Amino acid sequence: MQPPAEHVHWLFATGFLFIGLCLLAETIVGPEVWRRQAWRTYLWPGLAFVGGLFMWPVMVFYTNSTIHMIAHSSWAQVMMLAGAAELGLARGKLKSPYWALTVALAFAVSGAAMLVHEQQPWLFSRSAFLHHLSGWTLVGASLFPLGRTFRPSSTLLRAGFALSFVALAVILFADRDVAEIFGHLSPLAGTPRR
Amino acid sequence: MDIQHVTRLARRHHSVRARAVLALGPLSVLGGLLWAVLQPYRVTVLDPEGQGFWWLFVEPPLLVILVGVLFAWLVAPGLIRDLEEQER
Numbered sequence: 001m002q003p004p005a006e007h008v009h010w011l012f013a014t015g016f017l018f019i020g021l022c023l024l025a026e027t028i029v030g031p032e033v034w035r036r037q038a039w040r041t042y043l044w045p046g047l048a049f050v051g052g053l054f055m056w057p058v059m060v061f062y063t064n065s066t067i068h069m070i071a072h073s074s075w076a077q078v079m080m081l082a083g084a085a086e087l088g089l090a091r092g093k094l095k096s097p098y099w100a101l102t103v104a105l106a107f108a109v110s111g112a113a114m115l116v117h118e119q120q121p122w123l124f125s126r127s128a129f130l131h132h133l134s135g136w137t138l139v140g141a142s143l144f145p146l147g148r149t150f151r152p153s154s155t156l157l158r159a160g161f162a163l164s165f166v167a168l169a170v171i172l173f174a175d176r177d178v179a180e181i182f183g184h185l186s187p188l189a190g191t192p193r194r
Numbered sequence: 195m196d197i198q199h200v201t202r203l204a205r206r207h208h209s210v211r212a213r214a215v216l217a218l219g220p221l222s223v224l225g226g227l228l229w230a231v232l233q234p235y236r237v238t239v240l241d242p243e244g245q246g247f248w249w250l251f252v253e254p255p256l257l258v259i260l261v262g263v264l265f266a267w268l269v270a271p272g273l274i275r276d277l278e279e280q281e282r
Contacts, residue, residue, distance in 0.1 A: 003248040014257040021218050021265045028214045029277045036276040040269075173254045 002061055006127075006177045012051070013172035019047050020165030027158040041090045048106075049083025052076050071117035075110050082106035097152070103145035107164075111138030123184040126176050134171045137164070209281060212274050219266025226258030 003011075022043055026034040035041045055076035063069055085102040088094035114135035120128040141164035147157045178190040185192055208216065230237050237256060238249045 001247070003252065007248045007252040010252050010254045010257060013254070014261055017222070017258065017261045018265065021222060021261065022269060025215050025218060025265075025269065025273055028211050029273060033273070033277050033280050036280075037272060040273070173258070 004177055005062060006175050008058060008062070009172045009175040012054075013169040013175075015047060015051055016165045016172065017169035019044055020162055020169055023162030023165060024159070027155060027162050031152075042087060045083050045086030045090055047083070048103075049080055049087060052079030052081075052083055055079060065117075067117045067119070071113035074113050078102075078106035078109045097149060100145065100149040100152075104142045104149065107138050107142035107145055111135045111140075111142065114138060120186070123181055124186045125189040126174070126179040126181040126185075129181040130171050130175045134168060137167055137171065141167075208274065209277070212277055215270055215273055215277070216266075219262045219270055222262030222265065223259050224262075226255045226260075226262060229258060230255035 022040075026040075026044075052075070055072055059069055059072035059076055062072065082102045082105070085094060085099040089097070089099055112135070114131055118128055118131035118135065122129050122132050141160070144157050144161040144164055147154065148161055151157060176193055178192050179185070180192055233255070234240055237253050238245045239253060239256075242250060
């Protein structure tokens with residue numbers, strides 16, 4: 001009954017795409033309009049927190065190796081931390097704007113964990129390629145939430161932040177457990193699927 | 195919020211920002227449809243025989259379409275209303 005890893009990636013991609021669209025909409029209309037409805041204010045932080053909760057079963061059930069468990073649990077923790085901090089900021093319980101740095105931390109830690117737990121080279125398989133790509137995308141994209149903390153009104157940083165989620169969704173949707181990448185597939189990877 | 199209301203919103207004259215927000219959902223739906231046409235084997239429900247639960251429950255092009263529909267249905271209409279109130 002346990003879904004294949006690629007299905008888990010696709011489910012997370014669905015969530016990230018929805019978050020990306022919401023953040024893009026917030027960028028377009030501006031935070032003032034977006035926050036006119038309380039539920040919209042809590043939407044992205046709430047989804048980040050729930051995403052972190054869903055990472056725990058991933059950590060428990062996908063125990064390919066110790067490094068996988070450590071990577072998945074570190075994602076779970078930083079996603080929940082970032083979601084909780086953003087919820088605290090949105091509610092006004094947290095006063096310091098520097099709590100928003102937890103989102104940059106979540107991106108950087110998630111990217112590093114993605115890179116560390118993929119032990120195959122880039123062209124080993126599509127999955128390996130996309131793990132490297134998403135890892136570096138997350139590490140690079142951590143500059144957007146980092147900059148957003150210090151320049152919260154910057155449309156460019158907000159758009160970059162939103163598009164990071166869309167890019168991550170595209171990468172995760174493209175993932176397959178065993179498939180070619182640019183015509184390359186290691187014979188050690190297994191039988192490919194389309 | 196029903197489909198007729200969403201359609202009425204789409205037909206009314208909107209600012210550039212409102213039209214950009216209204217376009218996000220349909221663009222996502224269009225992306226999912228194009229993907230389904232280009233890679234029909236990713237839509238396992240088209241050939242369900244022998245497929246397990248997860249292969250029928252999680253179909254990426256349909257999920258992209260679902261995200262677009264949910265955004266256009268649940269998020270965009272209220273956001274456009276608030277945007278237009280602010281612009282007035």
